[in-house]
Amino acid sequence: MTTPAATSARRKLSLPAAPTLPFPHHPGSSLSVTHFSLDEITHLLYRAHVLERENPLMRNNRFAKRRLGLLFYEASTRTRTSFELAAKSLGIDTTLISNLSSSIEKGESLKDTGLTLRAIGCEAIILRHNSSGAPWLLEHFTDLPILNAGDGQHEHPSQAFLDLRTILSRISPDHSIGESDLTSETLKGFTISIVGDILHSRVARSNMLLLPRLGAEVILTGPPELLPALATTMGPGITIERDFLTAISRSNTIMMLRVQSERLAGLDLDLNEYKANYQLTAERLAACPHSPFVLHPGPIIRGLELTADVADCPQALILEQVHNGLPIRMALVERAFAALDALESPPMLFTREHRS
Ligand code: CP
Numbered sequence: 272m273t274t275p276a277a278t279s280a281r282r283k284l285s286l287p288a289a290p291t292l293p294f295p296h297h298p299g300s301s302l303s304v305t306h307f308s309l310d311e312i313t314h315l316l317y318r319a320h321v322l323e324r325e326n327p328l329m330r331n332n333r334f335a336k337r338r339l340g341l342l343f344y345e346a347s348t349r350t351r352t353s354f355e356l357a358a359k360s361l362g363i364d365t366t367l368i369s370n371l372s373s374s375i376e377k378g379e380s381l382k383d384t385g386l387t388l389r390a391i392g393c394e395a396i397i398l399r400h401n402s403s404g405a406p407w408l409l410e411h412f413t414d415l416p417i418l419n420a421g422d423g424q425h426e427h428p429s430q431a432f433l434d435l436r437t438i439l440s441r442i443s444p445d446h447s448i449g450e451s452d453l454t455s456e457t458l459k460g461f462t463i464s465i466v467g468d469i470l471h472s473r474v475a476r477s478n479m480l481l482l483p484r485l486g487a488e489v490i491l492t493g494p495p496e497l498l499p500a501l502a503t504t505m506g507p508g509i510t511i512e513r514d515f516l517t518a519i520s521r522s523n524t525i526m527m528l529r530v531q532s533e534r535l536a537g538l539d540l541d542l543n544e545y546k547a548n549y550q551l552t553a554e555r556l557a558a559c560p561h562s563p564f565v566l567h568p569g570p571i572i573r574g575l576e577l578t579a580d581v582a583d584c585p586q587a588l589i590l591e592q593v594h595n596g597l598p599i600r601m602a603l604v605e606r607a608f609a610a611l612d613a614l615e616s617p618p619m620l621f622t623r624e625h626r627s
Contacts, residue, residue: 299416299610317449335362340388431477458487483508
């Protein structure tokens with residue numbers, strides 16, 4: 272709620288009032304981890320478990336011949352392939368539009384690209400975009416469920432859910448398959464360090480918004496250029512420890528992040544100094560008293576944020592994370608189509624009033 276004092280301060284600074292979102296999000300969308308209650312996340316983990324074990328021929332009939340669009344404005348290996356295979360596993364036909372080989376290159380807008388996908392019968396869209404907030408706009412323009420596959424420096428919800436499944440599978444298998452309800456105490460006493468390029472990382476942001484809700488302590492560690500002090504204001508349960516070795520020595524899990532060279536414009540980062548201070552090496556990992564697991568959303572850059580021997584060591588769960596992406600994304604796609612089926616009227620292809 273806006274207080275009179277806040278309004279007065281804003282007038283003095285001539286700042287516009289924060290806009291209120293003019294549209295509710297579609298019940299089948301997954302835009303942000305904050306839109307999911309702990310009960311919904313428990314259910315998501317349960318559905319991932321069930322769908323993963325289901326007979327593929329049965330699973331293939333769930334949404335046979337329905338259509339889904341994959342709309343990718345940025346490169347992706349893991350997210351794109353796993354969303355595509357997830358949809359196909361449920362019998363859904365998919366089509367891919369990439370910014371590099373489509374009419375986006377000719378200047379077609381996000382709105383018109385979304386409406387085009389809708390006009391060819393797509394009932395949901397997986398969107399990766401370099402602008403934070405793009406999935407909200409696409410949902411507004413199309414009225415379709417939008418599954419956020421990473422928006423700018425904002426969020427990557429499906430990555431945070433698969434990271435959660437990976438963590439829980441090692442420390443609480445009942446929770447990882449949705450057999451026990453997630454609560455604010457599920458990860459009590461569990462500490463995770465998120466390391467490196469926090470500033471540009473939507474993976475870090477989604478995990479920072481999710482893991483403390485389950486009671487986890489999140490320690491952020493990285494140089495000031497990549498980890499501004501205000502990162503702790505994201506929510507409770509988040510602290511900054513600039514000393515990498517101190518942070519990882521307190522941790523049960525270490526989440527390494529790629530230095531996002533494509534987003535470093537204007538930042539003067541000395542990579543040799545970065546490696547000296549923040550690279551995860553076998554020696555540094557071996558010195559950690561809690562034998563922490565190592566996570567990384569990928570793609571990994573061997574020899575930069577972590578050494579090759581760490582990437583390949585038994586404590587590294589990086590490929591397990593990739594593996595968990597498929598069932599989690601099956602559950603998210605199922606949720607989107609189940610929400611569509613629960614709506615009274617199906618989405619219209621042409622006769623809608625186009626919003627400006
Ligand atoms: N973790 C992740 O988003 O990887 P991709 O960029 O390969 O999809």
